[in-house]
Amino acid sequence: MGAGPPAQRKAEGARDDARPLLSVRGLGVRFKTAQGIWQATRRIDFDVAPGERIGIVGESGCGKTITGLSILRLLPGNFAGLDGRILFDGTDLASCSARQMRAIRGKRIAMIFQEPMSALDPVFTVGHQIAETLRVHSDVSYEEARAKTLEMLRRVGIASPERRIDDYPHQLSGGMRQRVMIAASLICGPELLIADEPTTALDVTVQAQILELLRDISETSKTALMLITHDLGVVAETCTRMITMYAGEVIEDATVDEALVRPLHPYTSGLLRSLPHLSPRHGRLPSIPGRCRRLPRCRPAAASAPAARTQ
Amino acid sequence: MARRSPVKVIGSRLVQALPMILLATFMVFALLKLVPGDIAVTLAGDNATDARITEIRQLYGLDRPSLVQYGAWLGHVVQGDLSQSLLTGEKVADSIGRAFPNTLLIVVIALVLALVTGIPMGVMAAIKPNGWIDKLISMIASLGVAVPGFWLAMILVAEFSLKLNWLPATGAKSFSASPIDAVRHALLPGIAIAAYGMAEVARQLRGALLEVLSSQYVRTLHAKGLSMSRILWQHGLKNVGVNLLTIISLLVNRMLAATVVIEAVFAIPGLGSLIVRGAIQRDFPIVQGVVFTMVVVVIAVNLITDLLCAAVDPRIEQ
Numbered sequence: 001m002g003a004g005p006p007a008q009r010k011a012e013g014a015r016d017d018a019r020p021l022l023s024v025r026g027l028g029v030r031f032k033t034a035q036g037i038w039q040a041t042r043r044i045d046f047d048v049a050p051g052e053r054i055g056i057v058g059e060s061g062c063g064k065t066i067t068g069l070s071i072l073r074l075l076p077g078n079f080a081g082l083d084g085r086i087l088f089d090g091t092d093l094a095s096c097s098a099r100q101m102r103a104i105r106g107k108r109i110a111m112i113f114q115e116p117m118s119a120l121d122p123v124f125t126v127g128h129q130i131a132e133t134l135r136v137h138s139d140v141s142y143e144e145a146r147a148k149t150l151e152m153l154r155r156v157g158i159a160s161p162e163r164r165i166d167d168y169p170h171q172l173s174g175g176m177r178q179r180v181m182i183a184a185s186l187i188c189g190p191e192l193l194i195a196d197e198p199t200t201a202l203d204v205t206v207q208a209q210i211l212e213l214l215r216d217i218s219e220t221s222k223t224a225l226m227l228i229t230h231d232l233g234v235v236a237e238t239c240t241r242m243i244t245m246y247a248g249e250v251i252e253d254a255t256v257d258e259a260l261v262r263p264l265h266p267y268t269s270g271l272l273r274s275l276p277h278l279s280p281r282h283g284r285l286p287s288i289p290g291r292c293r294r295l296p297r298c299r300p301a302a303a304s305a306p307a308a309r310t311q
Numbered sequence: 312m313a314r315r316s317p318v319k320v321i322g323s324r325l326v327q328a329l330p331m332i333l334l335a336t337f338m339v340f341a342l343l344k345l346v347p348g349d350i351a352v353t354l355a356g357d358n359a360t361d362a363r364i365t366e367i368r369q370l371y372g373l374d375r376p377s378l379v380q381y382g383a384w385l386g387h388v389v390q391g392d393l394s395q396s397l398l399t400g401e402k403v404a405d406s407i408g409r410a411f412p413n414t415l416l417i418v419v420i421a422l423v424l425a426l427v428t429g430i431p432m433g434v435m436a437a438i439k440p441n442g443w444i445d446k447l448i449s450m451i452a453s454l455g456v457a458v459p460g461f462w463l464a465m466i467l468v469a470e471f472s473l474k475l476n477w478l479p480a481t482g483a484k485s486f487s488a489s490p491i492d493a494v495r496h497a498l499l500p501g502i503a504i505a506a507y508g509m510a511e512v513a514r515q516l517r518g519a520l521l522e523v524l525s526s527q528y529v530r531t532l533h534a535k536g537l538s539m540s541r542i543l544w545q546h547g548l549k550n551v552g553v554n555l556l557t558i559i560s561l562l563v564n565r566m567l568a569a570t571v572v573i574e575a576v577f578a579i580p581g582l583g584s585l586i587v588r589g590a591i592q593r594d595f596p597i598v599q600g601v602v603f604t605m606v607v608v609v610i611a612v613n614l615i616t617d618l619l620c621a622a623v624d625p626r627i628e629q
Binding site: 072074102103104105106107110111113115118119120121122123124132133136137168170181184185 | 526527528530531532533534535536537538541546549550552623624625626
């Protein structure tokens, strides 16, 4: 052990003055496995300001999805324990009761997932599933809920919503399903939207449209966005701040401009170098060599990393 | 998405059902001809001469080749006539009309009991898989599957009729004349058949629900802030609707078959007793008539199930 604080530079600007909407401190999650208890994430600290758009990046299995799920306490059945605090608007979600969590889920913090086909219930109409979020959290009539649902469908850019509202998920395209998911997550006007790889299952043009929609909605309705992805391009287009995770820990927290132009942590620069370039051809893409937990994987780390840490 | 109208679906399914009716009745007819025994001997009475027996065979057309006999029976059925009992001369349709309501009442009671007990058991077991409730329910379900219906029937009679004298041990009453009395008579046989159904519903429902609960969209429902009970009873049950309907249709068919034995235990004049008596006496029009009726009921149940499945699950194209 003995890892220090993550490589972090305080971003300039008003963000520091505003009280954060979400403040994660020392978050760690454990799971039961056949080999015993497995510590999936540890010592995760970050803040999300109201209306801010942050990207959480890292390779598969680094704990970014688990971090997103643990904020809403939606961890899978083999979940074994959670450390630290998840302060949302002053309330520690880590110590909320199940009932308190239900009142927050969908209403104040919403979440959308990677595969919009399997994330929607196949035997209910999309209109029902969008209105459901509203009807669970507020006492609205059927007509009100339907009118609001139509409005949401229009807002997420679905053509002829009057016709689509009574469609079933299998009758929609992948992009439209993700729009429906976004409509269902935003109908209660949440303050934070956690989007877990929302565009990974979509093709490139649809991907761009969905990202634009997310950014647009976040800007107009001041919804904070926590975008979990492994795609640095997606973060660059959508977010203002980027948190890099590796092996269950946050290793860099910086504005997107800084992180992408002058990455502080060698792992981040490693991620950047492994992005494919369109032109000219550079030959083989550099890959991050993997041997031990972290340090040896950072190519220049041994010699030059300022944040180099020994295990 | 274009859908065929229900009328067309029903029409095409009925056409498909014809070969099934033909096959089932022909096989039963062939089996009856294969087993030893001759109704002509019975009809001729005690101490009849061979000449008299031959005469009776000719009279009833029993001397003709089997296929011709089957063809003649089929010819009548096509005209809506299930012919007459060889033994009593009563119209088979009348006998079935008298017996069918008794059997139907038992099956309906058994099905209702099986669903009313089996569905909550299945749901409770699925809430906490491998918890103590789940284990207890799984044990009860194993018992329900393993215990033979006729044995349970005898135990029920010994306990509730003979010892406690709560319910009648035998017979049946007309439902239209006195519904309460009819239900009282059909309750014990219904319970005897329902035990298996309850076990089957609980086991199948648990499995189907567990699959639904592990799916991605359930995580979405949690993320939307739905309570576990709403997820289970609303989304869970609608998603297992197709499984449930399939279980019900299989159960109806099985229960219909089970009445043959159960009616014998309770001496209920239903379809089961009718077919058993017909088979013993080689009264083939009776047997054929009951088999025909049961096949038609089974086909109707399957057809209704398919139509309901399409109504429950929008992804099913008829």
